[in-house]
Structures are given as structure tokens and as C-alpha cells.
Amino acid sequence: MSAPLVSVVVPCWNERDFIERFLSSVAEFDYPAFEVLVVDGMSSDGTRDILKDTDIVTLVDNPGHSKPVALNLGIRQARGDIIVRLDVHADYPPDYLSKCVQGLLDHPDADNVGGVRRSEARDDSLIGRAIALSTTNAFGAGNTKYRIGAAEPQWVDTVFGGCYRREVFDHIGYFDEALTRAQDREFNQRLRASGGKILLLPDITCTYYARSDYREFCSWMFEGGYWPFRASRAVGRWIGAWRNVVPLGFVLAASGGLALSPVSRTVRRLTAALLSTYGAAALYSAARVARRHQDPRLLVVMPIVFATTHVAYGAGSVWGILDPAGRR
Structure with a gap:
């Protein structure tokens, strides 16, 4: 039986500091059949030049640099039976795609599979390290399993990125383009409300580079608290936990x-x-x-x-x- 084609969809905008590291991760994937669609919001920092110089990815234009629009553009152009959403601000081991796909194949009742996101600081400052550690600590992150980890597979309300069966989007639609943030949360809540299931597998891991600047961290946390309530009001239902x-x-x-x-x-x-x-x-x-x-x-x-x-x-x-x- 041949491996199903996987379409990797990656929103991107002004990611010069991270794109080369990300591309290096992608080049090492051991999965035999995948395509990578980087949906770029017309970056002006040199990111597009780097993307145009590689044959690893397909570059898709996203003039408004909206993240949910980028996701939907990528999914509509994707050819795969499985859709994986990745983030540029992370490193992925060579077996990342293989484990995600195997997770879906081994659990036919799962519609979305993901793993644990380890965090590292973007710089080696003390405050940067503390911020990264706080995002994986139960006191700072609550019971978010993809952040704090889990000892065994668990059904959860959301995962980082996500590996979806293609028919999920045919069934419940695409990401809500009115939500600047929380579009993943809203989509996964809609998926679960329709009877779908989300599975976290702890042996799937990646490394995410958390914000290290204190002011940027404050703004990030403020928006993190704002969007579950803002998005819930916008869609007319509670999407948080x-x-x-x-x-x-x-x-x-x-x-x-x-x-x-x-x-x-x-x-x-x-x-x-x-x-x-x-x-x-x-x-x-x-x-x-x-x-x-x-x-x-x-x-x-x-x-x-x-x-x-x-x-x-x-x-x-x-x-x-x-x-x-x-x-x-």
C-alpha cells in the first residue's frame, strides 16, 4: 500500500530569521510523499527571496498576510489526502510527518492528530529562558497538554499545528477568516462539536521558539487572553476551555x-x-x-x-x- 500524499501548509510573513532553519527541518523529513505549500503574506524582509531560491516548497501568495486566509489558500491548493499545518517558528525532527500520518492510520476515529510542543528561547537571556519555561509549566500554561506534555495518548480539545484528514474540511468547512487569532481553536471546537476527535500523541514532538523580549511577551499574553473571548463573541458560541x-x-x-x-x-x-x-x-x-x-x-x-x-x-x-x- 502506497503512502498517502501529505500536503504541508505553512502560513508565513516576514520570517527571515526563522525560514532557513525551518526549510532545513523540512528537507530532512523521512516521509516518502509530501508537498510543502508556504503561503507568504508578501514578505518584505527577504523571506520571499529565500523561498524563491529553493525547490523544497511551493510559494503561494497571500496579499493580505492574514493567517486564516493563508491556511485556506494553502488547503484549497493542496493535493494531499492529509493536511498538516506547520509553523515557521519551530524545528521538526525527520520523523515528524511519518509519526503524524501513522497516528491517523493507527487511530481511524481520530480526525486531527498532534503532539507535544517543546519551547526554547529565541535568545539565551535569562528572561527569554524564563518565558520559554513558563509556556511549558502547568502553573503558567494550565492543562494545555500539547504544552506541558502527557505520559500517554489522550483525546484533547486542541493540538499544536495539527494533522487533519482532508475530508474534515469538506465536512465542516475552512478556517474562519474573520479571526486574526484563535482560528485554530475555533476550527477544532467546530470539529469536536460536529462529532470529530482530536488526539494528542506524546511521541510526536517539535521545538518551538518562544518570544524572548519582555514587552513582546506582554503583548502576546494580552492577545492570548483577548482572543478566546473576542472570537467567541464573533462566532456566537464559547470556543475556549x-x-x-x-x-x-x-x-x-x-x-x-x-x-x-x-x-x-x-x-x-x-x-x-x-x-x-x-x-x-x-x-x-x-x-x-x-x-x-x-x-x-x-x-x-x-x-x-x-x-x-x-x-x-x-x-x-x-x-x-x-x-x-x-x-x-
Whole structure:
């Protein structure tokens, strides 16, 4: 039996710092039958020149550089029976495609298969390392299995990238082009609502290069909290999970408690208890990370990154609920 053709769809825009590393990963794939469609948003930083100089990929133009539009353009031009979505900001081992396809073949009731995304810093600064580590820590990332890992295969609500059967798109449609972010989340929620299943296989791994700049990280976390609520309002249904609500609850409880503390002793005590408990949990998680990586400096930096994660994410969630632009 011949291997099914796999179409790899890759959204791309101004990725000069990562595209060559990504292409090197693709060139090492051991799967026997695949095509790679890089859908570029008319990059102006030299990315297109690099793409035009290689015969590894097919370059597809995406004039508006919208990510969901890029995904849909790539899927419509794809020839494969299996669609794999990859990200330029990651390295993939040679057997990545093979394991994804085998996962679908071994689990006929799975419509989307993915693995665990390990994170590394884009630079070797202390804050960059702390940010990368926070994205794979349960205190910072919640129960997102593709980030924190799993000991065995699990049915989940979403995975990183994803390896889809082609008929999924024929059945439920394409990515929502009105969503600048959260289009993967919305699509996978729609897939599950239609009876589809998403499987995480822990032996499928890749390495993602997380943001290392602190300001960029703050903005990324704010948008991360904004989009589940903004997108839910736009599509008229909840597309998130309980982990998306926890930072919102923390920010509302803490800010409300601080505002009311001057007029109520009970509120002061409850707020102090909340913040003390949070601080103790952050320090405990930071201590475990520092010990695992044998770097005592992380004991100081990790609580700051954890607090930034939860406060920025929670603040973004508040704006996602209130933003007048949230209504489609």
C-alpha cells in the first residue's frame, strides 16, 4: 500500500530569521510523499527571496498576510489526502510527518492528530529562558497538554499545528477568516462539536521558539487572553476551555478586592489571602523549575513571568469581553 500524499501548509510573513532553519527541518523529513505549500503574506524582509531560491516548497501568495486566509489558500491548493499545518517558528525532527500520518492510520476515529510542543528561547537571556519555561509549566500554561506534555495518548480539545484528514474540511468547512487569532481553536471546537476527535500523541514532538523580549511577551499574553473571548463573541458560541477563564477570575477578584479593601476589613483579609496563596504557588512552581534546570536565578525571575502571564492574559480577557469590535 502506497503512502498517502501529505500536503504541508505553512502560513508565513516576514520570517527571515526563522525560514532557513525551518526549510532545513523540512528537507530532512523521512516521509516518502509530501508537498510543502508556504503561503507568504508578501514578505518584505527577504523571506520571499529565500523561498524563491529553493525547490523544497511551493510559494503561494497571500496579499493580505492574514493567517486564516493563508491556511485556506494553502488547503484549497493542496493535493494531499492529509493536511498538516506547520509553523515557521519551530524545528521538526525527520520523523515528524511519518509519526503524524501513522497516528491517523493507527487511530481511524481520530480526525486531527498532534503532539507535544517543546519551547526554547529565541535568545539565551535569562528572561527569554524564563518565558520559554513558563509556556511549558502547568502553573503558567494550565492543562494545555500539547504544552506541558502527557505520559500517554489522550483525546484533547486542541493540538499544536495539527494533522487533519482532508475530508474534515469538506465536512465542516475552512478556517474562519474573520479571526486574526484563535482560528485554530475555533476550527477544532467546530470539529469536536460536529462529532470529530482530536488526539494528542506524546511521541510526536517539535521545538518551538518562544518570544524572548519582555514587552513582546506582554503583548502576546494580552492577545492570548483577548482572543478566546473576542472570537467567541464573533462566532456566537464559547470556543475556549476552563483554563482560559482562570486568569480572568484571578484578575477580577484581585482588582475588585484591592478596590474595596479600604472600606471592608473582610475584603482586605480575603484579598490578602488570595494574593498570598498566589504568591506561594508562584514561588513553589518557580523553585521546582529552578531546581530542575539548576539555575537559582530562575527562582527570582519565574514568579515575575508567571504574574505577567496571568495578569496580562486576564486583562486581555476583560477587554475581549468588553471590546465593541467583538461583535461580528
